[in-house]
Each structure stands twice: as structure tokens, then as C-alpha cells.
Amino acid sequence: xxxxxxxxxxxxxxxxxxxxxxxxxxxxxxxxxxxxxxxxxxxxxxxxxxxxxxxxxxxxxxxxxxxxxxxxxxxxxxxxxxxxxxxxxxxxxxxxxxxxxxxxxxxxxxxxxxxxxxxxxxxxxxxxxxxxxxxxxxxxxxxxxxxxxxxxxxxxxxxxxxxxxxxxxxxxxxxxxxxxxxxxxxxxxxxxxxxxxxxxxxxxxxxxxxxxxxxxxxxxxxxxxxxxxxxxxxxxxxxxxxxxxxxxxxxxxxxxxxxxxxxxxxxxxxxxxxxxxxxxxxxxxxxxxxxxxxxxxxxxxxxxxxxxxxxxxxxxxxxxxxxxxxxxxxxxxxxxxxxxxxxxxxxxxxxxxxxxxxxxxxxxxxxxxxxxxxxxxxxxxxxxxxxxxxxxxxxxxxxxxxxxxxxxxxxxxxx
Amino acid sequence: xxxxxxxxxxxxxxxxxxxxxxxxxxxxxxxxxxxxxxxxxxxxxxxxxxxxxxxxxxxxxxxxxxxxxxxxxxxxxxxx
Numbered sequence: 001x002x003x004x005x006x007x008x009x010x011x012x013x014x015x016x017x018x019x020x021x022x023x024x025x026x027x028x029x030x031x032x033x034x035x036x037x038x039x040x041x042x043x044x045x046x047x048x049x050x051x052x053x054x055x056x057x058x059x060x061x062x063x064x065x066x067x068x069x070x071x072x073x074x075x076x077x078x079x080x081x082x083x084x085x086x087x088x089x090x091x092x093x094x095x096x097x098x099x100x101x102x103x104x105x106x107x108x109x110x111x112x113x114x115x116x117x118x119x120x121x122x123x124x125x126x127x128x129x130x131x132x133x134x135x136x137x138x139x140x141x142x143x144x145x146x147x148x149x150x151x152x153x154x155x156x157x158x159x160x161x162x163x164x165x166x167x168x169x170x171x172x173x174x175x176x177x178x179x180x181x182x183x184x185x186x187x188x189x190x191x192x193x194x195x196x197x198x199x200x201x202x203x204x205x206x207x208x209x210x211x212x213x214x215x216x217x218x219x220x221x222x223x224x225x226x227x228x229x230x231x232x233x234x235x236x237x238x239x240x241x242x243x244x245x246x247x248x249x250x251x252x253x254x255x256x257x258x259x260x261x262x263x264x265x266x267x268x269x270x271x272x273x274x275x276x277x278x279x280x281x282x283x284x285x286x287x288x289x290x291x292x293x294x295x296x297x298x299x300x301x302x303x304x305x306x307x308x309x310x311x312x313x314x315x316x317x318x319x320x321x322x323x324x325x326x327x328x329x330x331x332x333x334x335x336x337x338x339x340x341x342x343x344x345x346x347x348x349x350x351x352x353x354x355x356x357x358x359x360x361x362x363x364x365x366x367x368x369x370x371x372x373x374x375x376x377x378x379x380x381x382x383x384x385x386x387x388x389x390x391x392x393x394x395x396x397x398x399x400x401x402x403x404x405x406x407x408x409x410x411x412x413x414x415x
Numbered sequence: 416x417x418x419x420x421x422x423x424x425x426x427x428x429x430x431x432x433x434x435x436x437x438x439x440x441x442x443x444x445x446x447x448x449x450x451x452x453x454x455x456x457x458x459x460x461x462x463x464x465x466x467x468x469x470x471x472x473x474x475x476x477x478x479x480x481x482x483x484x485x486x487x488x489x490x491x492x493x494x495x
Binding site: 109185 | 420449493495
């Protein structure tokens with residue numbers, strides 16, 4: 001069962017049935033799932049949630065599908081770490097990291113695809129589809145395999161081999177599309193309209209995006225049923241950024257936590273920064289950009305939730321940082337060297353933005369701050385390889401090791 | 416006949432140009448503005464275009480050649 005009642009337009013509030021719809025026919029506003037919060041408040045307790053599975057399905061009552069028939073490969077309930085070393089380096093003693101690299105296909109996309117694939121199957125679809133530069137493709141391929149559904153996944157023709165293998169191992173129909181970013185995007189939008197498939201981030205997007213709320217639920221539960229003071233979230237489409245706050249709001253609305261006063265800050269790469277640029281200019285109108293950054297998982301030049309991200313920045317008193325590719329690599333290294341977490345480039349964007357916001361005084365040292373690390377570093381090895389110290393290479397003798405090791409120590413002493 | 420929904424984003428140098436009027440004049444396409452926000456520096460318009468698919472595509476190619484950015488109304492669908 002589900003407490004979802006309808007789809008509702010975020011702009012004009014018209015209601016629609018819980019079908020495979022994503023845009024309001026009247027005003028073209030995005031549709032969002034509405035719930036019977038009074039019933040959730042009546043039925044759901046902290047204890048009920050705590051006794052649920054160690055996955056996102058512990059929050060089943062806040063999701064728009066029947067969890068008893070879930071496509072479950074173990075997404076969610078990832079660790080929240082008190083990042084003492086990184087916090088000390090940045091002057092943020094109450095810094096926490098939500099480590100979503102620990103998901104089954106190593107990114108937060110497993111949350112949204114778990115919900116989308118479950119709902120798609122309920123709606124009678126037998127094919128899951130998406131267009132992706134990596135993480136989403138991996139997750140759709142894996143969930144479709146587990147659900148016994150076919151997967152059709154469109155990827156740019158020049159995608160790195162590691163990302164292609166990360167999808168093809170699950171056996172999807174993988175389609176490489178020749179053309180630049182805009183051309184691939186346009187084709188995929190047309191395909192989504194032309195075929196009766198469940199395109200997870202298009203026609204079933206209202207359900208898909210609900211999966212991101214579970215990050216908000218988990219953080220609040222892991223902090224002892226309390227929303228943090230400040231969140232720093234990478235912004236691609238903006239959906240994750242908006243839905244984390246929706247998670248806090250829903251817990252408050254149903255009496256499970258006190259009303260949150262969380263400041264929501266965003267993180268973007270300079271090479272794809274439509275939201276950060278508009279925020280810096282004090283505008284609520286973002287201009288679409290052509291992405292040019294190593295943070296490919298955040299490279300959305302025309303973000304569907306860009307406007308709502310700007311509204312949220314303003315409403316919560318947050319800020320939006322943008323960081324260069326060099327800062328992204330430095331952020332990845334800093335995270336790995338202080339906390340032992342190897343994140344992909346999006347994690348580098350988040351950590352570099354955290355550093356920038358802390359240095360600017362936009363995050364106060366006393367704030368309980370949570371930064372969201374959304375994908376694992378093995379997906380973007382090429383981004384950091386050249387920036388790392390090469391290994392020592394020796395002959396299989398003690399003498400060879402001692403010579404190489406002392407030379408290294410001497411060089412480090414000089415540096 | 417087909418109906419296509421698109422979002423036009425105008426750069427500053429095209430704000431004063433009657434692009435949508437010309438699109439309807441130069442091509443056999445019915446243009447219907449559904450949402451818009453235009454100021455003196457930039458602007459976007461959500462349009463419904465009705466016509467033969469090839470004619471719509473030719474009209475969109477013309478608008479892009481003029482410097483208009485043309486996107487799906489739902490934002491980018493290629494995700495990370």
C-alpha cells in the first residue's frame with residue numbers, strides 16, 4: 001500500500017492520477033507526488049521506521065509505491081560519518097558526510113531508480129530506459145536486471161570504458177549516440193515521447209525524484225531525529241537539492257522531527273554552473289549552459305529543477321558555490337586523504353564548495369553541517385590519475401627498497 | 416500534423432527580434448506561447464508548435480541558426 005494520493009502540479013496545483021505523467025497539461029509545470037500526510041501522521045512512528053530494513057525501504061510510508069513489491073538491490077541507509085579530520089582542516093568541527101558511495105552501484109542514483117523501477121513495474125511497464133553519462137545508466141541497468149525488466153540505456157558515444165562496462169555487465173541494450181551534448185539530449189527527449197517505455201527521469205520522473213527524499217530522512221534519523229543546521233549538496237538537475245529538504249519537511253509535517261531551519265547550500269562546477277551563476281547575479285532566471293567540466297555527473301546545462309533550486313537557496317538563506325576543475329581534483333584528494341573516502345568528481349565539487357563556503361564564512365563553525373557525497377571515485381579514475389603521486393618501483397631486493405624509500409623521504413623533506 | 420513543445424532561450428542580442436512571429440511566417444508552423452519570462456537581458460518562452468514534423472524541424476533549425484537556444488520543456492534528460 002502507499003499513502004500517495006495523486007500527482008499535483010507544482011505551479012498551478014492541478015491534480016492528476018498516479019499514472020506515468022510528468023508535466024502539467026495546462027501550464028507545463030512539473031508534477032509531484034501528493035500524500036495523505038494526516039494518515040501518515042496517524043500511522044507512522046519513529047519506532048516503526050527504526051524497526052524497518054536497513055535500506056531506503058524503511059521509509060516506505062513516504063514513498064509512492066508498494067514496498068512489498070519493491071525492486072530492492074539494497075539501496076539506501078548509507079553511513080553518516082562525523083568527519084573530524086576534514087572538519088578540522090576546514091574549521092568545521094560539526095561536519096558530517098553522508099557517504100552515498102556505499103550504494104549497490106556506488107552512487108545515490110540507486111535511490112531514485114529503486115523507486116522509479118518499482119513504480120514502473122506497478123504501472124505495467126516491462127522496459128526501463130534512461131539517457132545517462134554514467135551513474136544513472138549503471139543503476140537502471142542493475143535494477144532492471146533484478147526486476148526481470150528489459151533495460152534500454154542511451155549513452156554518449158565517447159563515454160569512458162569504465163562507465164560503459166559498469167552498465168553492460170548487467171545486460172542492458174546499450175545504445176551509443178553519436179553527436180554533441182545538445183544533439184544527444186534532444187534525441188533522447190524525442191525517444192522518451194515516442195516509445196512507451198518507462199524513461200526513469202522523464203515520464204516516471206515524479207516517482208523517480210521521490211527517491212532522493214530518503215537522503216533527508218536518513219540524515220535526520222542518523223542525527224537522532226533532528227534536521228541539520230546546514231546542508232551542502234551538489235546540484236545537477238537540482239532535484240536532489242530540492243528533495244532532501246522535502247524529506248526534512250515531511251518528517252516535520254508528520255510530527256517525527258521538529259520544524260527544520262536547515263540552510264540549504266549548493267555546489268556546482270564552474271564549467272556547468274547555471275544555478276550558481278544565476279545565484280551570484282541575484283537572478284531567479286538561470287541561463288542554460290553547454291557543459292565543459294570534468295564533473296560529468298553534474299553536467300546538466302539546462303536543469304529541470306534549476307528554478308526551484310534558486311527558490312530554495314533564497315528561502316533557506318543558503319549559498320551556491322562554483323569551483324574549477326583544479327579545485328575539484330584537490331577536493332577529491334582532500335576527502336580521500338582526510339576521511340578515507342574515494343569520491344567521484346561530484347564529491348570533489350562538494351568538498352571544494354564546502355571549503356569555499358567555509359572560507360567565506362557562509363557556513364558557521366557551530367553549525368551541524370552535512371555534505372552529500374553522491375558517487376564513488378572508481379567511476380572517474382581518469383580525473384585524478386595524473387594528479388596523484390606515482391608508486392615507487394623497485395627490484396625485489398631490500399637494498400632497492402631502502403634506496404627508493406630514502407630518496408622519497410629526502411625529497412619530501414625538501415618539499 | 417504533429418505538436419512539439421520546446422523552450423526557447425534568447426540571448427541579449429535577440430531580445431528585440433520578433434523571432435516567434437517570423438517562425439510562423441517563414442514556416443508552415445502554428446506557434447502558441449504557453450509560458451514566458453523576458454526581461455531586457457535575457458528571456459525564455461515555452462512554445463507549442465503544430466505542423467508537419469519536417470516543417471517543425473526546419474523551423475527549429477532556423478531559430479537555432481539565428482542564435483536561439485532550443486531545449487526540451489522538461490529540461491535536460493541526459494543525466495549523470
